[in-house]
Amino acid sequence: MVKICCIGAGYVGGPTMAVIALKCPSIEVAVVDISVPRIAAWNSDQLPIYEPGLDEVVKQCRGKNLFFSTEVEKHVCEADIVFVSVNTPTKTRGLGAGKAADLTYWESAARMIADVSKSDKIVVEKSTVPVKTAEAIEKILTHNSKGINYQILSNPEFLAEGTAIEDLFKPDRVLIGGRETPEGFKAVQALKSVYAHWVPEDRIITTNLWSAELSKLAANAFLAQRISSVNAMSALCEATGADVAEVAYAVGKDSRIGPKFLNASVGFGGSCFQKDILNLVYICECNGLPEVAEYWKQVIKINDYQKSRFVNRIVSSMFNTVANKKVAILGFAFKKDTGDTRETPAIDVCKGLLGDKAQLSIYDPQVTEDQIQRDLSMNKFDWDHPLHLQPMSPSTVKQVHTVWDAYEATKDAHAVCILTEWDEFKKLDFQRIYDNMQKPAFVFDGRNVVNANKLREIGFIVYSIGKPLDAWLKDMPAVA
Numbered sequence: 018m019v020k021i022c023c024i025g026a027g028y029v030g031g032p033t034m035a036v037i038a039l040k041c042p043s044i045e046v047a048v049v050d051i052s053v054p055r056i057a058a059w060n061s062d063q064l065p066i067y068e069p070g071l072d073e074v075v076k077q078c079r080g081k082n083l084f085f086s087t088e089v090e091k092h093v094c095e096a097d098i099v100f101v102s103v104n105t106p107t108k109t110r111g112l113g114a115g116k117a118a119d120l121t122y123w124e125s126a127a128r129m130i131a132d133v134s135k136s137d138k139i140v141v142e143k144s145t146v147p148v149k150t151a152e153a154i155e156k157i158l159t160h161n162s163k164g165i166n167y168q169i170l171s172n173p174e175f176l177a178e179g180t181a182i183e184d185l186f187k188p189d190r191v192l193i194g195g196r197e198t199p200e201g202f203k204a205v206q207a208l209k210s211v212y213a214h215w216v217p218e219d220r221i222i223t224t225n226l227w228s229a230e231l232s233k234l235a236a237n238a239f240l241a242q243r244i245s246s247v248n249a250m251s252a253l254c255e256a257t258g259a260d261v262a263e264v265a266y267a268v269g270k271d272s273r274i275g276p277k278f279l280n281a282s283v284g285f286g287g288s289c290f291q292k293d294i295l296n297l298v299y300i301c302e303c304n305g306l307p308e309v310a311e312y313w314k315q316v317i318k319i320n321d322y323q324k325s326r327f328v329n330r331i332v333s334s335m336f337n338t339v340a341n342k343k344v345a346i347l348g349f350a351f352k353k354d355t356g357d358t359r360e361t362p363a364i365d366v367c368k369g370l371l372g373d374k375a376q377l378s379i380y381d382p383q384v385t386e387d388q389i390q391r392d393l394s395m396n397k398f399d400w401d402h403p404l405h406l407q408p409m410s411p412s413t414v415k416q417v418h419t420v421w422d423a424y425e426a427t428k429d430a431h432a433v434c435i436l437t438e439w440d441e442f443k444k445l446d447f448q449r450i451y452d453n454m455q456k457p458a459f460v461f462d463g464r465n466v467v468n469a470n471k472l473r474e475i476g477f478i479v480y481s482i483g484k485p486l487d488a489w490l491k492d493m494p495a496v497a
């Protein structure tokens with residue numbers, strides 16, 4: 018029986034391995050992690066991450082051919098194929114701080130593999146890593162090899178959170194990069210045969226190592242660039258009276274451009290877009306390509322601009338101050354159908370409002386009070402480290418209250434900000450909300466989920482990203 022071990026039981030390692038176990042009953046899959054609570058949660062009824070469809074997949078295989086364990090060394094030693102899906106945060110200190118990927122966790126995983134292995138192994142990069150990382154990993158493994166042969170493959174993951182199971186069941190493509198040697202080709206074939214259990218052959222792309230590594234960074238950069246492009250247009254729409262949804266629809270109808278990923282928003286979030294672009298920027302700089310680095314940096318700059326533009330719009334509309342005003346925040350996760358808050362635009366928007374002394378009442382159906390408090394008091398990039406290495410007891414932000422109901426959050430509020438596009442926000446009784454709010458009552462829709470005209474009929478002053486401004490907002494320009 019082929020044995021797979023995955024180091025890192027996170028958002029990628031957990032769902033990816035659960036699907037491999039489901040689709041390949043003849044393969045034994047062990048997912049290991051240094052985080053004891055995380056593994057305990059994977060072995061319980063309350064999985065550590067919320068992802069539609071994940072519970073069912075895990076329930077079907079756990080204890081049969083899918084195991085979650087903290088016995089990292091044992092499972093690595095026994096495995097034929099070792100996936101590495103550990104954190105690759107942005108460096109906060111030293112060379113490349115604020116941009117380069119911190120490969121500490123990756124390197125320690127590689128050294129541990131070299132230490133405990135007693136048989137040949139295929140080592141698969143599942144984490145998103147800088148191009149040429151495989152070369153470094155190869156050196157660590159071969160210099161400590163004790164006669165064992167290692168083949169390094171790059172097999173980046175393209176799943177999106179909230180649709181991870183769907184994406185894993187029917188991937189647009191699976192990408193496998195390997196060395197162009199007979200041993201390399203053999204290793205690529207071995208991994209290909211795992212995916213071939215359920216992925217059509219023409220969707221499994223094989224390339225050289227560096228193409229696979231770079232394709233992952235390129236794909237995320239292209240996706241984020243589309244959002245920054247439409248968000249840049251949203252500012253121009255507001256200035257001119259155009260409607261960004263109409264513009265995006267018209268532009269997306271061109272089959273060369275396509276309709277997906279053109280929703281204007283308060284900004285993109287998530288654990289990877291910013292991190293991976295910063296990483297790409299750093300690689301460009303290191304390769305003497307400052308113009309290319311500047312080009313990609315702009316994608317992040319527009320994203321930061323979009324978030325601060327949103328905060329400025331709120332404050333300027335409300336008589337240039339939100340001091341001591343209750344502002345309801347609906348949605349804190351970085352997108353709907355996930356409880357993940359890593360790099361969520363809600364953090365920057367809330368921090369901006371807190372900077373202007375607002376009182377925040379936050380409701381998100383999947384995010385806990387503890388998580389929100391941690392996010393609002395943590396330093397940039399600290400979130401991307403294993404849980405037990407994050408700050409233990411960050412200070413409480415007193416002007417923030419977390420509630421478990423949208424009506425409670427909006428009661429007596431001066432304004433409502435929608436920061437995540439949860440479906441339930443579309444169905445709220447806005448008349449009831451309006452009746453219980455201070456007047457004038459404002460809605461700032463950072464995800465374009467509400468029917469602005471209906472809300473205006475109720476009496477709200479409404480701001481929607483990239484839509485023609487109502488008279489109130491026109492008179493109060495958002496100047497930074």
Ligand SMILES: NC(=O)C1=CN([C@@H]2O[C@H](COP(=O)(O)OP(=O)(O)OC[C@H]3O[C@@H](n4cnc5c(N)ncnc54)[C@H](O)[C@@H]3O)[C@@H](O)[C@H]2O)C=CC1
Pocket residue numbers: 024025026027028029030049050051052055089102103104105122123125126143144145146174175176177178288289401402403404
């Ligand atoms: N979150 C996402 O949607 C996607 C993430 N990625 C990439 O996948 C990688 C992992 O991301 P996530 O799963 O989101 O991170 P995560 O933080 O959810 O999971 C990483 C896990 O690795 C564990 N870990 C770290 N060092 C370890 C070690 N030496 N031994 C054992 N366990 C160790 C941590 O405790 C943690 O549970 C990153 O490189 C990320 O860029 C790629 C595609 C999608």
Ligand SMILES: O=C(O)[C@H]1O[C@H](OP(=O)(O)OP(=O)(O)OC[C@H]2O[C@@H](n3ccc(=O)[nH]c3=O)[C@H](O)[C@@H]2O)[C@H](O)[C@@H](O)[C@@H]1O
Pocket residue numbers: 145174175176177178179237240244277278279280281282283284285286287288289290351352
């Ligand atoms: O490498 C990764 O981590 C993953 O990053 C993204 O996936 P994810 O961040 O989970 O979610 P997305 O659906 O891409 O959304 C990212 C952010 O962009 C925002 N977004 C998305 C689409 C859009 O049209 N407008 C928009 O503002 C979302 O609200 C969210 O904040 C990519 O879509 C995945 O292919 C990739 O594997």
